[in-house]
Amino acid sequence: MPSDLARLGVAEAADRLAAGDCSAVELVEACIAAQEAARDLNAVVVDTAERARAAAVHADQRRQRNEARPLEGIPVAVKDIFCTEGVATTACSRILDGxxxxxxxxxxxxxxxxxxxxxxxxxxxxFAMGSSNETSRCGPVRNPWSPVNGPSLVPGGSSGGSAAVVAASTVPAALGTDTGGSIRQPASFCGVVGLKPTYGRCSRWGIIAFASSLDQAGPLTRSVADAALILEHIAGFDPRDSTSADLAVPDLHTALQADVKGLRVGIPSEYRLDSLPGSISDLWEQGIAWFRDAGAELRDVSLPHTRYALPAYYIVAPAEASANLARYDGVRFGARSMGADPDELYTRTRRDGFGEEVRRRIMIGGYVLSEGYYDAYYLRAQQVRTRIAEDFRQAFQDVDVLLTPTTPSPAFPEGAKTDDPLAMYVNDIFTVPASLAGLPAISVPAGLDEDGLPLGLQLVGRAFDEVTLLQAATILEDAAGTFRPPAAAA
Amino acid sequence: MALTDDDVRRVAELVRIRLDETEVKPLGEELSRIFSWIEALREVDVAGVAPMTSVVEMQLREREDAVTDGNCPDRILSNAPMAEDGHFVVPRVIE
Structure with a gap:
């Protein structure tokens, strides 16, 4: 059954292909058909079916010649922020039209x-600026968990399409990027696994830049093991990224089987917000109990500067964005609005090409970097960032991973927060601190709220210790089970 | 922290984004709200704290100062909105 093939995970699909139970052509056709059936989600913006079919034929030929590679024939969807040679790439912005x-x-x-x-x-x-996928010039994405005849819920963002296709089981895995939570928050909203590796673990080369000191690529999958498997193949040193870490990539997939007795799990008290919905604090307690039952040692820890993370992020990220997005000038690539002189060409092109949220962040960034304000805003934010990183360093002297909720709410209806930027920014309150400190973090689906919507728990690890992070994530996954949206569960 | 209309116009000019005069005031109010929220950072004692310049502990690499790429004008111009004779075309700069 073709539709069943699209529901396989990465490792399962690889096993089936290796055993000859199905071909890459059949697997790819199943995913194309499943994507077609899920079109109303608006999760895919560039159709690459023809290219995929040709690649599948090639993959089957390689396997016949005994030249199959580790992921031979595995379909993967990729966020439109990764430059793909010969395939349109716009970061869902008008300014990169064409x-x-x-x-x-x-x-x-x-x-x-x-x-x-x-x-x-x-x-x-x-340009990955948003937490609901609603700033896309390609229109919003419908969360596969939206009630069948009810309003559309957002999938989270910015990797909303990647989370939606994985949740809807139209592909085994997708790539996303995470700057302040853009993999973990949509993973939580869509009930899938989302992994942000350590800053420097995956090369940023060829990824359209948002905030260069924060951006990291990572996988969205339906299991922790699949996330480990994909990370193993995308990580590693790249001389073309000046902040790429020159470190060997551990064998993550086999490391998952190791014994984790005595794992020390930290619970940061500053994440216990009064405003947290009961369903989320209950789930967090449940997660703590699961770790205790698995033989882990639970410890309370303090990250005193947590509340300053979001304001610091909203200086650092827009500042870097305003510099990175200066390249969109209507001269070298993308869309152009003509002007009588170069200055008019620039200002019209950027006005017409950037959406409202992107313009807002460029303005914030331009302001905090401008003469007379740099020390008060940007410099101070980078000092606060040092403080936040120190908090984590201190905590990791006593514990191996931290356990927190991923988001302060479940998926919300489309349009609910579009009029209030600050209400939207607060979505990333639990994910931004690890981003500022460059630490690896993962969101694992952990339960459903009273309305049947998925909720994730986040684990944060030491820099470059994805092994322990993924081992801990496996404990969570084993205890919680997996979750499929009702429509895709049939 | 409140941004004046002139602040808004100045920043829009710096970041080269055309702004209609009717947008100045609402945008200023919105940015002011965001900056009031950011003001919380003033509470943090940052005396003697080094600003973060490297996210994870690493030494920046050096490489030999040699050409490793280039000589591909056609590829570089392939996405230009307007190109001619191996050059980008822009509006007249000098009268």
Missing amino acids: FVPEYESTVSARLWDAGAILVGKTNMDE
Whole structure:
């Protein structure tokens, strides 16, 4: 049954292919058909079916010649922020209309070198700036968990399309990027696993830049093991990214089987917000109990500067964005609005090409970097960032991982927060601190709220200790089970 | 922290985004709300704290100062909105 094939995970699909139980052509056709059936989600913005079919034929030929690579024939969807050679890439912004990269991002190139097949570029908030996928110029994405005849719920953002296709089981895995929570928050909203690796673990080369000191690529999958498997193939040193870490990538997949007795799990008291819904604090307590039952040692820890993380983020990220997005000038690539002189060309192009939220963040960034304000805002924010990183360093002297909720709410209806930027920014309250400190973090689906919507729990690990992070995530997954949206569960 | 209309116009000019005069006031109010929220950072004692310049502990690498890429004008111009004779085309700069 083709639709069953699309529901396989990465490891399961790889096993079936290796055993000859199905072909790459059948698997890719199943995913294309499933994507077609899930069109109303608006999760895919660039259809790559023809290219995928050709790649599948090639994959089956390689397998016949006994030249199959580790991910040979595995379909993967990729967020539209990764430059894909010869395939339109716009970061869901009008200003990149018509842009077809002449090169492939390092991370996606590694996937294809391992045999994986691109099956669609996924919808996202414009330039990854948003937490609901509603700033996309391609329109919002419907969360597969939305009630059948009810209002559309957002999938989270900015990797909303990637989370939605994985949740809807139209592909085994998707790539996203995370700057302040853009993999973990949509993973939580859609009931899938979302992993943000340590800053420097995956190359940023060829990923359209938002905030260079925060951006990291990572997988969204339906299991922790699959996230480990994908990370293993996208991570690693790249001389073309100046902050890429020159470290060996551990064998993450086998490391998951190790014994974790005595794992020390920290519970940061500053994350216990009064405003937290009961369903989320109950789930957090449940998560603590699961770890205790698994033989872990629970410890209370303090991260005193937690409440300053979001304001610091909203200086650092827009500042870097305003510099990165200065390149969109209507001259070298993308859309152009003509002007009588270069200045008019720039200001019109940028006015017409950027959406409202992107313009807002460029304005914030331009202001905090401008003469007379740099010390008061940008410099201070980077000092606060040092404080936040110190908090984590201190905590990790006593514990191996931290356990927190991923988001302060479940998925909300479309349009609920679009009029209030601050209400939208607060979505990332639990994910931003680890981003500022560059630490690896993962969201694991842990339960459903009273309305049947998925909720994730977040684990944060030490820098470059994805092994322990993923081992802890497995404990959570084993205890919680997995969750499928009702429509896809049938 | 309140941004004046002139602040808004100045920043829009710096970041090269055209702004209609009717947008100045609402945008200023919205940005002011965001900056009031950011003001919380003033409570943090940052005396003697080094600003973060490297996210994870690493030494920036050096490489040999040699050309490793280039000589591909066609690829570079392939996405230009307007190109001619191996050049980007822009509006007249000098009268």
